[in-house]
Amino acid sequence: MSRANAISPARLKDAVPLFAALGDATRLGLLVSLCSGGPLTVTRLSGQFEVSRQAITKHLEVLSEAGLVKSSRQGRERIWTFEPKRLEDAHQYLERLSKEWDVSLGRLKAFVET
């Protein structure tokens, strides 16, 4: 009954910064802004929150390293855009977990019925 874990350590390692990036109120807010309000600059974004522009910059960097946003320079301003791909990744990790759980339930059921 022992078998390889369906969720490899490598996958876990990739999932951690992704979920961690989502686990902050300001950053979630930023994501919502970017994905419903379209691409925006840092100064524009920081107008919507209670914290300083520099704080927002740091949050955007965290989101960026997690792959959830990307930025591009345009003249004197930097435009930040939402990156939907990584959201799909996060979704898959959750999917994998709940699938694992279902399998586990199935095993238990089979065991009980034997």
Place this chain on the structure above:
Amino acid sequence: MSRANAISPARLKDAVPLFAALGDATRLGLLVSLCSGGPLTVTRLSGQFEVSRQAITKHLEVLSEAGLVKSSRQGRERIWTFEPKRLEDAHQYLERLSKEWDVSLGRLKAFVET
């Protein structure tokens, strides 16, 4: 074109601790253990990780407050079990975000084509 945000602040507030709980390597590992290996005790779980039993206890408490696990006393030991419901919640938050993004893309497309 302005309209109420599809992702309410209340929902965001609930999502934060959920994602934050998932954003740690040890906690993700615990979840994997619990959902593929079935209900386990703290001491049993801490055997699978490099950190102390107390550290694991703290992590389980975080997971518990996020609603991702629950525990019950059985004699002198406490059994921790995976709670799949909250995973579904997390899934829905992600879904909402990507839906919001799609809507936003739709608006942009409509605007360009006008």
Place this chain on the structure above:
DNA sequence: AAAAAAAGCAACCAAGAGGTTGCATCTGCC
């Protein structure tokens, strides 16, 4: 050319997170 807008950089700070050790408490069993 000078002023203003946008962003970048760096130092610093307080609070929280993750971890540890040590000891107390509860429960099952001989």
Place this chain on the structure above:
DNA sequence: GGCAGATGCAACCTCTTGGTTGCTTTTTTT
């Protein structure tokens, strides 16, 4: 009763995180 296993509780420590302020650099605009 008394021992051993499992957990609970509390103090403590260190590093990270989220935030700040102040100053510089780059690019527009007038």
